[in-house]
Amino acid sequence: MDRSPLPWVGRVLDLFLPPACAGCGVHLPASGGGGIVRRICPHCLTRLAEPPHPRCPRCHAPRGTGLPEERPCPHCQDWPPILRCARAATLLIDPAEALVHALKYGGWPELGGALAARMCRVEIPGIGDLAGACLVPVPTTPGRLRDRGYNQALVLAEALAARTGAELLEVLSRKAGGESQVALHPDERRTNVMGAFQLRDSLAERIQGRHLVLVDDVLTTGATASAAAEALGAGGACSVALLTFARALPG
Numbered sequence: 001m002d003r004s005p006l007p008w009v010g011r012v013l014d015l016f017l018p019p020a021c022a023g024c025g026v027h028l029p030a031s032g033g034g035g036i037v038r039r040i041c042p043h044c045l046t047r048l049a050e051p052p053h054p055r056c057p058r059c060h061a062p063r064g065t066g067l068p069e070e071r072p073c074p075h076c077q078d079w080p081p082i083l084r085c086a087r088a089a090t091l092l093i094d095p096a097e098a099l100v101h102a103l104k105y106g107g108w109p110e111l112g113g114a115l116a117a118r119m120c121r122v123e124i125p126g127i128g129d130l131a132g133a134c135l136v137p138v139p140t141t142p143g144r145l146r147d148r149g150y151n152q153a154l155v156l157a158e159a160l161a162a163r164t165g166a167e168l169l170e171v172l173s174r175k176a177g178g179e180s181q182v183a184l185h186p187d188e189r190r191t192n193v194m195g196a197f198q199l200r201d202s203l204a205e206r207i208q209g210r211h212l213v214l215v216d217d218v219l220t221t222g223a224t225a226s227a228a229a230e231a232l233g234a235g236g237a238c239s240v241a242l243l244t245f246a247r248a249l250p251g
Helices: 007-016 042-047 096-104 109-119 142-148 152-164 186-193 223-234
Strands: 083-091 134-137 172-174 197-199 211-219 239-247
Touching: 083 109, 083 211, 083 223, 096 109, 096 152, 096 211, 096 239, 109 152, 109 239, 134 152, 152 211, 172 223, 197 223, 211 223, 223 239
Parallel strands: 083 239, 134 211, 211 239
Antiparallel strands: 172 197
């Protein structure tokens, strides 16, 4: 017997507004109760592509073949030492790009659970099981929070914490202002987020001497993560690893 609250509501909505995959738009079978289980089709899930090997051991950027291991990675060599590594579940190519767009701009926070499920598969050096990790979502600006109604990085971090039992700590805040990072070049991105993050005084002592996992939706150049990691390091964190759902291909 279906004990979900008002199950007929989901069936009526599915009848008049057939659910569609956020990745490709194909209509999905009605589930009766709605939810994330019918937001992404199986075909799109199989098309999510991890960064190809060989990869930079620090940031997992594809290195290409024939390059010496000791050659500095141009994509993370300027990151601050506190940001020791970055990992992503998939490349930012469709359908991943469409999923990120739906989460970030399309008003689909319910996608967070499905994206976090893929992120849970990622191994982070030195962290091991996320169950023992401390997750810190990258905050958005107050203006974008008002426009979207939620912070997509917090949505992902909450879903990760719910799945793994990891501690969630909203220890960072972000100052108002600053352009969107989307259309900026790497140097402009670094300037745009310089000094943008600060610690919440009431929570600062909880990161002292700890290894933290910074959570965001996309890694592009690492400028945002670097600025956030530096704020955490200044507050006493021992190290910071970045975990995102997707990473943009260099260039």
